[in-house]
Amino acid sequence: MRYWLFKSEPSTWSWDQQVAKGDAGEEWDGVRNYQARNFMREMKIGDRGFFYHSQTEKAIVGIVEVIAEAHADSTTDDARWDCVDIKAIGPLDTPITLAMIKADERLAEMSLVRSARLSVQPVAKQEWDVICQMAGVESQ
């Protein structure tokens, strides 16, 4: 299993909206960046991801699971763009802010720190474990 991070502006698509979709989940559509798309094409059902709120909040707020592998993005006719479906698994007891991530040298290599604009990013197993520990959730 691999780990990922999905970034969204809460005013566009928030964690609460994701949770409201329940187990049916929702497309992670609207990605128009090749690197982000390529990561989604690598995803498998059952992969886990962090749900990150950019801009106003700048924090990881929840954990999601990939429930459908890459398929055509329904928000465009352009065949270049694919997306996966994800569902909410649960919130973090303690949201992990960007400041907390930047303050921990074990997380210095994260794409979130190094490549802030990338909206879908891979997360290393050890980074996943560190953040889960900080957030008070069991690493899964």
Place this chain on the structure above:
DNA sequence: GCCAACGTTGGC
């Protein structure tokens, strides 16, 4: 194929 111009994103 290069590079300048431009648009978008996101942190501060």
Place this chain on the structure above:
DNA sequence: GCCAACGTTGGC
């Protein structure tokens, strides 16, 4: 609101 980073576009 500003600015840096960076991806995309289009002229040459």
